[in-house]
Amino acid sequence: xxxxxxxxxxxxxxxxxxxxxxxxxxxxxxxxxxxxxxxxxxxxxxxxxxxxxxxxxxxxxxxxxxxxxxxxxxxxxxxxxxxxxxxxxxxxxxxxxxxxxxxxxxxxxxxxxxxxxxxxxxxxxxxxxxxxxxxxxxxxxxxxxxxxxxxxxxxxxxxxxxxxxxxxxxxxxxxxxxxxxxxxxxxxxxxxxxxxxxxxxxxxxxxxxxxxxxxxxxxxxxxxxxxxx
Numbered sequence: 239x240x241x242x243x244x245x246x247x248x249x250x251x252x253x254x255x256x257x258x259x260x261x262x263x264x265x266x267x268x269x270x271x272x273x274x275x276x277x278x279x280x281x282x283x284x285x286x287x288x289x290x291x292x293x294x295x296x297x298x299x300x301x302x303x304x305x306x307x308x309x310x311x312x313x314x315x316x317x318x319x320x321x322x323x324x325x326x327x328x329x330x331x332x333x334x335x336x337x338x339x340x341x342x343x344x345x346x347x348x349x350x351x352x353x354x355x356x357x358x359x360x361x362x363x364x365x366x367x368x369x370x371x372x373x374x375x376x377x378x379x380x381x382x383x384x385x386x387x388x389x390x391x392x393x394x395x396x397x398x399x400x401x402x403x404x405x406x407x408x409x410x411x412x413x414x415x416x417x418x419x420x421x422x423x424x425x426x427x428x429x430x431x432x433x434x435x436x437x438x439x440x441x442x443x444x445x446x447x448x449x450x451x452x453x454x455x456x457x458x459x460x461x462x463x464x465x466x467x
Contacts, residue, residue, distance in 0.1 A: 244457035252456055253370035259463040260387040264299040265368035268376035268453065269418060271321070272363045278305055279374045282365055291316040291364075292413040292440035295380055298366040305365040313435065316414035320364060321357030335410060350408050355420035376453035378418050388429055388447050390463070395427055395451070397462035405429040412436050417450030427451040 246252055249268065256266050272278055285294065285304040290313040294306055311317035315334070318325035328334040332347025341347035369379060381391065392403040407416045407430040416430035428450050432442045442448065451459070 244455075244461060246457045246460075249372040249376075250370040252460055253368065255460050255463065256369070256381070259460075259467060260381075260383060260390055262381065262383060262387065264382045265301070265370060267295050267298040267380040268365075268367050268369045268372040268374075269295075269378045269380060270365040270374050271357075271361050271377050271422065272305065272365060273360065274362055278363065279365060281373075282367075284363075285310050288312045290435065290439050291320060291418075292436040292442075294364075294366050295382075295413055296440040298368055299382060301368055301371075303367040303371055305363045307363045313414070315411055318359075319354065319356045319411050319415040319419045321359055321361040321419070322364070324359050325356070340410065350410070354408065354411055354415045355406075355423055356415060357419050357423060376456075378421050379451045379453050379456055380413065380417050381449045381451070382442065382446055383449060384445050385447055388449050390466075391449055391459070392429070394459045394462035394466060395455075397466060398458055403427060403429065405431075407431055409433050410435075413440065413442075413448055417448045421450040421452050425452055427455075 253266055256262060282303055282305050285306045288310050291311055308317050308322040311322055314326050315329045317323045318329060332344060332351045335341055336344050336347040395403050406428050410433045412430045412433035413436045416428055420428045430448050432448055436442045
């Protein structure tokens, strides 16, 4: 029996194998956190418009490559979860979500906000690219799939070491907190059902879910998918 490795032989190949083994219709998205402006990968330009993080993930899944600072992130709750800004007070306390009718009390809203994964305010920017065009090692890889594809991906995640795959979400801040900040800070994958914002603005379809994974584990997941096939 030949011992397999988890080495990555080009993200174009990794993306192709994910698409082929899972039947994905959208490209996986590679995301990199950047602490300083000088650390932006060479040749990548700043996005020219201000949009939400979830919309940026959609743009990257369609082929666009760019980076975005806090100024380009129009959803401040998402920007805060991603470590680009300090959370606005009404987001931090849950008051904003209670005012939208999502919670019966400020206490339940605050409890939820306290438990949502978030990154300490330290980041300068995030880089977004379709995985097949990544010229850097991604911190997080985001996949938009249907539930059956997510099931196969979950089976691949536990193929080597076993265990359970978590689906940790609250129906708010899904693609920012659940699918990116969570995997980045907790070092484990997560599945989320999306949120009202991502389904409205980022074209997440009723039959789609979102999976966020640590970039360093992707080689092992590809090996698992091919072994399971």
